[in-house]
Amino acid sequence: MKLEPARFAAYIAARLCHDIVSPAATMSLSLEMLDSPGSAEEKEHCEKSLREGAHGVAATLQFLRYAFGSMGLQGGTADVHQFRKLTDEYVRFQKPSLEWDITATELGFGHARLIMNMVMVALTATARGGVITIRVRDEGAMKTVTLTCKGDRVNLKEEVAKALRGEEPEGGWRPENIQPLFTKITCDELGGTLQARQGPEGVVIMATGLKPQV
Template sequence: MITVTLDALDLSALLCSRVCHDVISPVGAIVNGLEVLEDENDAGMRDFAIDLIRKSARQASARLQFARIAFGAAGSVGATIDLADAEGVARGLFGDEKTKLTWSAPRALFPKNKVKLLLNLVIIAVTAIPRGGVIDVAVTGEAEAPVFVLTCKGSHARIPAHVEALMAGTPESGTVDAHGVQPYYAGLVARAAGMQVGFAIDGDTVTIRAEPAAV
């Protein structure tokens, strides 16, 4: 397999495309709601528009806060991140969604790249149960050598297509696009954090496990 290496400009451009894709939908809904408020006199429709704007603004904010930690700097080089903050932005992603999140982790500061990896694995976990279900996140071990186990249970559970190759940096296509950049980036972060990630499936349950890479 050929290892794909993106230069800094291509990687940043693809990540920007990914973040924009995530927020376009709720921002577009806000615009639609505002247009209804401008043109509609019916009280019921105006209430509907206000509710749409409120929910969409909350969703856009949650996605941006998540992206700030999962993809952004979120602090200076070498900084640590509180796992409680990671939990907060992760829970914000789900809101009224069909997928529920349970979270078991110490209230502690962990190295930034390890927290970024954990949040990127949450994104991958969501795609493992496309029809919804429950994602259980468990963090054990010390901050410098943690173990992350994400258990994803739901109908039609599957290991997301191409995710393992993308995380290894060896996509079958030999290229990385905006759709595949997130797992590719997760693989980069895992290697930077000295972690290895494995996937397993048993019936309607997919398990994602990240642990310190073997020396």
């Protein structure tokens, strides 16, 4: 894996900006339309779009702050309810739905950060809709996180699979394929192994051998 730190940071920043642009653009367009002549129904629709855009920006920023920022680097036990809520709010503005199945006793901030990034990877496989099931288990002293993506048109892109293995995708690294690499790095820091495959059951993304943080 040959990627200069400055270029890696630039690609991550570009990816984060991309996630914020869409809801922000919705807000900007709604404000412009509110300032333009129109019927009461049109104004009401603009106000609704403005509220949705504002909620989308807030949900995205809070999610990304945890998934990429310093909050995910803290020691100690993570608040499972909090990072689940942030993830649910983020995915609410996407096409697939989430199902949670967590029986692990305690999760550290690093585990939560990894799960959130694995969800972002799963979203690339369910861009046209589907269901993402998040399963977290204690396996002896280690933890295992498994995300299963099911739907009519779920698809694990080759460049995503390569990035999850730490291999440079064909055509090189870009903001569009850098996030799966960040997911691998996050998993590596927890001592785990990241795998992804597509089979009859759908797309499965699994992190095994995760060391406890608490």
